[in-house]
Amino acid sequence: MxxxxxxxxxxxxFSFVLSYGEASHKIYRNIESIPSSSSSSSSQDQPYRTGYHFQPPKNWINGPMIYKGLYHLFYQYNPYGAVWGNIVWAHSTSKDLINWVPHPVAIFPSQPYDINGCWSGSATLVPKGKDIVPHILYTGNNEANQQVQNLALPKNLSDPYLIEWIKVPQNPLMAPTSTNQINASSFRDPTTAWRVRGEWRVIIGNRKNHRGQAILYRSKDFITWEEAKHPLHSSPKTGMWECPDFYPVSTSSQVGLDTSFIGKGTKHILKVSLGDKGHDYFYIGKYIPKNDTFIPDGESVDSVLGLRYDYGKYYASKTFYDSVKHARILWGWVSESSSTTDDIKKGWSGIQAIPRTVWLDKSGKQVIQWPIREVEALHxxxxxxxxxxxxxxxxxxxxxxxxxxxxxxxxxxxxxxxxxxxxxxxxxxxxxxxxxxxxxxxxxxxxxxxxxxxxxxxxxxxxxxxxxxxxxxxxxxxxxxxxxxxxxxxxxxxxxxxxxxxxxxxxxxxxxxxxxxxxxxxxxxxxxxxxxxxxxxxxxxxxxxxx
The missing domain is CATH 2.60.120.560 (Exo-inulinase; domain 1)
Known part of the structure; x- marks a missing residue:
């Protein structure tokens, strides 16, 4: 039979190539976006480039948010080559998460605490009186090549594009010391902060010997931060935890939740990027705000750490809460399969995957992912x-x-x-x-x-x-x-x-x-x-x- x-x-x-406004950037404030006429060849001259993923026209890329109706994508970018290095925070905005407009570099090395690189971090929307002020926490590689955490604020809140950013004079806000014994070479990538009983929390990826961990800090004013006595969570033999992410999900609805939401009918997702494995893993579990601990569900463990967002080339992912659509949106970085030599020859490397809406499935044991609806406008x-x-x-x-x-x-x-x-x-x-x-x-x-x-x-x-x-x-x-x-x-x-x-x-x-x-x-x-x-x-x- x-x-x-x-x-x-x-x-x-069918979908066709869209112009992203040539989302390429140079490194210093006095040099803004590269004009499209000189920054890259036309799409007809580059037959191997994707047509509808976010990517700059040149060189190498790696905390999204929505503010005053505009989506902001800040991303790790090398303005000088198609390989990792010379990292700055490039910046583009969009009205639909598909079509992007480039802006000048938001954050670039300029101070002793970040002179060797402005690495990954996250944006948090902080209420200040009648205003909502975006706060960017980012990792700086200082003059001693130690990793420290810094804060940048928008210079002009009335500007919805948030073109200019200033670094606070109190930087660095969190740093390795002889007292805390934090590994200075493995202390990076602060998450979007969440607030419990008027006090902010943030976690930072870290490695202690071979144990990966999410170090927890607390602050009442977003300036003075105190390290907690224990990490939010850790796991043995997992190596460095890069680009952690921590957010709530509803157990009964596909509706996304604000990062600070805590209540009945919710679980939390703890995700980390494992450099040793090159993949993003996550736990589903219970967050206990009273003592700031995270307890993974037994069913969520799928390998050495947990479940995976993606089983292909997908790394350094980051979610944000879309307050307009009431959805949790996931971004992730995808590297090509070409060699470094070929990347240098063609002049670019890396794309952002199509954003995905994420929610918890009915069983509460897995995360559902689906491309955002806006991608259908490309048909x-x-x-x-x-x-x-x-x-x-x-x-x-x-x-x-x-x-x-x-x-x-x-x-x-x-x-x-x-x-x-x-x-x-x-x-x-x-x-x-x-x-x-x-x-x-x-x-x-x-x-x-x-x-x-x-x-x-x-x-x-x-x-x-x-x-x-x-x-x-x-x-x-x-x-x-x-x-x-x-x-x-x-x-x-x-x-x-x-x-x-x-x-x-x-x-x-x-x-x-x-x-x-x-x-x-x-x-x-x-x-x-x-x-x-x-x-x-x-x-x-x-x-x-x-x-």
């Missing part, structure tokens, strides 16, 4: 395609009407027969390894099936996104993979395969897949072909319907 994936429906929505005038098909064993269906390098693809897979699902081996605990071992060329009974995107005409190059379904005792295990092993003919590129087990019951729920496709530097052709495929040893007819 042949096993087919039936009732396959997918929608392909072009070309009509959407809706195609229903029976995808039989060994079949591959090319979608010939797509000739753009960018698309919003939504696919729904429905499986009609599970009886011959491959048995899941309990030793398969590493989904990334399993994806690399059982790639698109494998012959399983239920998979691999999915998409081949950015494919060349003869399939010398493509990126595969696919599912595999296994039988495990009384339930089914769903594996989702992103196979980049054939994404480029360039042998210097990183072609790591990524994967994760998906918490879904394929018997009662259809498998939904949405892919935002945009050309990357690892791809070197002007258009892509899109295929749906189902690799399986059994051969059967397939029926295709175009609606």
């Amino acid at each position: 042949s096993v087919s994936v039936s009732s396959l429906c997918f929608v392909v929505l 072009g005038e070309t009509p959407s395609l809706t195609i229903g098909a029976d995808l039989g064993s060994g079949s591959r269906i090319e979608i010939t009407r797509i000739t753009t390098v960018q698309a919003d693809v939504e696919a729904v897979f429905e499986i009609s027969d599970f009886r011959k699902a491959e048995v899941f081996d309990p030793s398969w605990t590493n989904p990334q390894l399993l994806c690399s071992q059982k790639g698109t060329t494998a012959k399983g009974t239920l998979g691999p099936f999915g998409l081949l995107v950015l494919a060349s005409d003869k399939l010398e190059e493509y990126t595969a996104v696919f599912f595999r379904v296994f039988k495990s005792q009384e339930k089914y295990v769903v594996l989702l993979c992103s196979d980049q092993s054939r994404s480029s003919l360039n042998g210097d590129n990183d072609k790591t395969t990524y994967g994760a087990f998906v918490d879904v019951d394929p018997v009662h729920d259809k498998l939904h897949l949405r892919s935002l496709v945009s050309v990357f530097s690892i791809l070197n052709f002007d258009k892509f072909n899109l295929y749906f495929f189902f690799n399986k040893p059994l051969i059967s007819d397939n029926h295709i319907e175009f609606n």
